[in-house]
Amino acid sequence: MLPSDLKAEQFTGYPPKARKLVLTHLGALQQLPLSFVPSLLRELIDYDFKFPAERTSIDHELATLSSLSPAQLKEWFQAFSQLSLSSKLQNLDWVNQPAQFVEQLSAYLWTTHQLNAFREAAIAYGNRTRATRPTEPVPIPPLGIAVIGQGVPSYDEPLFRNLRKHGTYFKQVKPENGVQLLMAAVEARAKAHPVPYGHWYVDGGQPADHSPSLSCVSFQQLEPVRAALLKNIQTEIAKPGMGPEELRTHMALLSPADLGMGRGGDEVMDRFEVKLLTEGSGTQIFSTTFAQWTAREVLRRAQPLTLFVRFAPRQRQRPMNELLTGGDSNPELDLTGSLIDADMGAYYQWINQQRLPGAERSSFLVWFEGHSQALAIAPSLPRGTESNSNLDLGQLLSLAAG
Amino acid sequence: MTVSSFKTIPAPHEIARHLAVSRRDFLRSTAGLALGTALMGGSPFVHGEAASKKRKVIVITFGGGARDQETFAPEGQENIPYMLHELAPQSSFFTQVMNQGILGHYVATASLATGVYETLNNFSAVPPEHPTVFEYFRKDLNRPSSSAWVVAPSNGFNRIGESEYRSYGPGLGAKVILPKHLLSAATSKAPADYNHLLRDNYETPLYTPQIGGGEFELQQMESILKLSVDDFKTHARTVSSPDELSVYIAKRLMKQESPNLLWITMHDIDIAHSGAYSLYIDAIRRTDRLCAELWKAVQAEPEYAGNTTMFILPDFGRDADEDAGGNGFQHHRTGDPASRTTWMMALGTGVRQGTVYDRPVQSIDLVPTLGAIMGFSPKLSQGKPIHELL
Numbered sequence: 001m002l003p004s005d006l007k008a009e010q011f012t013g014y015p016p017k018a019r020k021l022v023l024t025h026l027g028a029l030q031q032l033p034l035s036f037v038p039s040l041l042r043e044l045i046d047y048d049f050k051f052p053a054e055r056t057s058i059d060h061e062l063a064t065l066s067s068l069s070p071a072q073l074k075e076w077f078q079a080f081s082q083l084s085l086s087s088k089l090q091n092l093d094w095v096n097q098p099a100q101f102v103e104q105l106s107a108y109l110w111t112t113h114q115l116n117a118f119r120e121a122a123i124a125y126g127n128r129t130r131a132t133r134p135t136e137p138v139p140i141p142p143l144g145i146a147v148i149g150q151g152v153p154s155y156d157e158p159l160f161r162n163l164r165k166h167g168t169y170f171k172q173v174k175p176e177n178g179v180q181l182l183m184a185a186v187e188a189r190a191k192a193h194p195v196p197y198g199h200w201y202v203d204g205g206q207p208a209d210h211s212p213s214l215s216c217v218s219f220q221q222l223e224p225v226r227a228a229l230l231k232n233i234q235t236e237i238a239k240p241g242m243g244p245e246e247l248r249t250h251m252a253l254l255s256p257a258d259l260g261m262g263r264g265g266d267e268v269m270d271r272f273e274v275k276l277l278t279e280g281s282g283t284q285i286f287s288t289t290f291a292q293w294t295a296r297e298v299l300r301r302a303q304p305l306t307l308f309v310r311f312a313p314r315q316r317q318r319p320m321n322e323l324l325t326g327g328d329s330n331p332e333l334d335l336t337g338s339l340i341d342a343d344m345g346a347y348y349q350w351i352n353q354q355r356l357p358g359a360e361r362s363s364f365l366v367w368f369e370g371h372s373q374a375l376a377i378a379p380s381l382p383r384g385t386e387s388n389s390n391l392d393l394g395q396l397l398s399l400a401a402g
Numbered sequence: 403m404t405v406s407s408f409k410t411i412p413a414p415h416e417i418a419r420h421l422a423v424s425r426r427d428f429l430r431s432t433a434g435l436a437l438g439t440a441l442m443g444g445s446p447f448v449h450g451e452a453a454s455k456k457r458k459v460i461v462i463t464f465g466g467g468a469r470d471q472e473t474f475a476p477e478g479q480e481n482i483p484y485m486l487h488e489l490a491p492q493s494s495f496f497t498q499v500m501n502q503g504i505l506g507h508y509v510a511t512a513s514l515a516t517g518v519y520e521t522l523n524n525f526s527a528v529p530p531e532h533p534t535v536f537e538y539f540r541k542d543l544n545r546p547s548s549s550a551w552v553v554a555p556s557n558g559f560n561r562i563g564e565s566e567y568r569s570y571g572p573g574l575g576a577k578v579i580l581p582k583h584l585l586s587a588a589t590s591k592a593p594a595d596y597n598h599l600l601r602d603n604y605e606t607p608l609y610t611p612q613i614g615g616g617e618f619e620l621q622q623m624e625s626i627l628k629l630s631v632d633d634f635k636t637h638a639r640t641v642s643s644p645d646e647l648s649v650y651i652a653k654r655l656m657k658q659e660s661p662n663l664l665w666i667t668m669h670d671i672d673i674a675h676s677g678a679y680s681l682y683i684d685a686i687r688r689t690d691r692l693c694a695e696l697w698k699a700v701q702a703e704p705e706y707a708g709n710t711t712m713f714i715l716p717d718f719g720r721d722a723d724e725d726a727g728g729n730g731f732q733h734h735r736t737g738d739p740a741s742r743t744t745w746m747m748a749l750g751t752g753v754r755q756g757t758v759y760d761r762p763v764q765s766i767d768l769v770p771t772l773g774a775i776m777g778f779s780p781k782l783s784q785g786k787p788i789h790e791l792l
Contacts, residue, residue, distance in 0.1 A: 110737075112521075113503075281676065282678065286676055289676060296729060317673070317676075317678070317681055336680070344731075
């Protein structure tokens with residue numbers, strides 16, 4: 001089936017808001033190429049469970065497509081239309097299983113050496129839609145905080161190497177009550193600018209006390225879910241005919257209920273957490289990977305005003321099969337390795353924060369927990385410099401974020 | 403592959419060229435290498451027919467590419483002291499090796515070995531579609547099976563030694579040793595002591611293809627490698643990673659069988675898929691040390707010293723930090739220039755030492771280059787011989 005054959009009744013399996021949106025824009029969808037439409041449907045089918053920022057983005061994208069004339073649509077999607085797809089792909093149920101289609105499309109594009117062409121088409125399309133998006137001012141400039149190195153008694157190698165050229169390196173901050181001071185500042189922002197899913201706290205271990213005004217995700221709190229997932233995986237891989245691609249498809253279909261979750265009605269958050277574990281690689285086993293990937297996904301999807309990430313020690317490396325079976329309630333920790341992981345994770349957090357609306361006015365702070373080293377990036381702070389200022393973390397954050 | 407996640411980036415060829423120039427400048431300034439275009443002259447591979455009979459070639463690939471910023475860029479130099487200070491000054495270094503194929507480790511290694519961008523399922527234990535370098539070598543030069551060997555990291559690589567291509571195929575390829583498979587078989591009653599060496603395919607940690615084909619079995623270890631199961635197990639206790647075990651086996655092979663064509667695929671670096679940056683860096687440092695260790699073994703083995711050319715190359719790179727479609731070092735999924743652009747080092751017999759070349763070559767050029775060096779004809783390869791090595 002091709003997009004030109006799309007009919008309203010084919011979307012009866014979609015959740016209500018998603019179905020309504022599809023039907024509103026069905027005329028535009030019918031004019032788009034098969035190499036593109038399932039990617040859009042993959043986002044649309046989850047519309048009811050997406051964050052507000054994602055919904056706004058989808059709304060705008062569809063409104064833009066519907067506003068284009070047939071000639072403009074043809075011109076916009078010419079590169080996608082030139083991709084050659086197999087009849088096998090055409091015959092898949094890409095309306096109801098768009099994610100599976102996209103996975104098979106990806107494999108097909110690699111195999112037929114068309115991935116570069118798809119990539120270029122996608123970049124051009126992304127640039128076009130971004131250019132048409134109205135720039136709405138954010139209530140406050142975005143703020144990112146990364147706290148790294150929990151439990152590391154000392155570390156002699158240089159930290160924040162990737163970030164130093166972008167900000168000011170503080171060598172003598174006062175570490176006392178650092179986490180509490182930062183948390184208080186984050187909570188004050190959330191209170192002053194209440195925005196749904198606008199202020200986040202991610203912890204790679206057990207979360208510290210925090211206000212319910214923060215959207216919180218933590219590695220420890222998800223332990224039962226991780227255990228349920230690993231058990232589910234073990235059951236699946238024992239089945240005949242199971243391979244890596246089949247396993248990935250199976251994991252993509254897992255719902256919060258499959259993993260014993262129930263957050264009192266916040267299905268958006270439940271589904272987000274499931275995806276962290278089913279789509280992220282290593283998030284099930286290493287807390288540093290979990291914190292980094294969660295930060296990436298929060299920034300990409302929720303586009304928060306505030307993101308506070310506290311990394312925690314991960315377990316030491318063991319054979320992957322052993323790690324994935326779980327069951328060790330008290331694993332040996334790799335403190336120094338975790339610090340190095342988190343240092344890179346903080347860099348990636350800053351990179352992803354740079355993609356947010358208002359990024360040019362954003363601030364970022366990374367602190368070596370319990371120690372006197374920190375680095376701050378802000379429009380008001382010089383780049384590539386060092387400071388001996390003897391500030392506490394609250395004062396430093398005020399300096400950076402204003 | 404999310405459409406909306408792509409952002410404006412420089413043209414791919416510009417990024418690839420930038421990567422190459424960075425590697426070149428760094429090598430010239432740090433390791434004292436000269437620019438190759440200024441040194442083109444008579445072939446270093448001008449040898450008599452008698453010499454070619456003794457010629458040995460060792461190919462080391464990294465299944466799990468390492469990026470510039472962790473290796474040949476200034477900030478990465480601390481991770482590769484051996485390659486930088488010992489091997490690079492002796493080598494011809496190619497700064498821009500492009501992989502235009504599928505960026506999965508088994509299929510990419512198969513492509514390196516056939517000189518054709520293979521399209522097989524990366525996660526299946528299937529042979530390459532086209533004849534391998536081992537088949538060309540053995541058939542064209544009428545060499546025995548003992549002359550071509552592969553030491554590979556995981557079960558998925560057990561079919562890498564030969565294709566099923568008509569007129570080549572079964573019986574004409576390389577023998578494949580999977581050290582982890584051997585260790586697993588040798589320690590089936592007490593695997594716990596060796597768990598650190600039985601790490602898995604990091605691209606698909608839960609999936610292990612069934613073994614089937616011409617792989618090397620435990621009982622052959624004693625007859626061919628002159629290594630008892632007990633000695634193997636004892637040595638395994640002293641090494642810290644699967645790649646260390648592979649290098650140990652490779653050195654035994656060199657001593658006992660002296661193959662003319664030895665292909666070793668390392669895999670420790672691919673721990674990057676777990677997302678733990680420190681483990682990725684540890685693996686790069688280990689791989690750097692192991693490459694130097696193998697080169698020292700070449701010098702120490704009478705069968706190899708003075709007549710061996712060694713090639714070292716990652717099968718491809720990893721995603722760039724800045725590519726919104728990826729997650730930096732963790733994967734190689736975007737197909738961006740950083741994931742497609744890598745490097746190659748050639749050292750030993752017939753190589754112009756201390757020379758850096760930054761023109762683009764393709765990873766499928768390796769097989770025709772080996773053909774030109776060793777005297778066989780890889781008829782179905784789609785690459786071109788690298789003339790700087792001929």
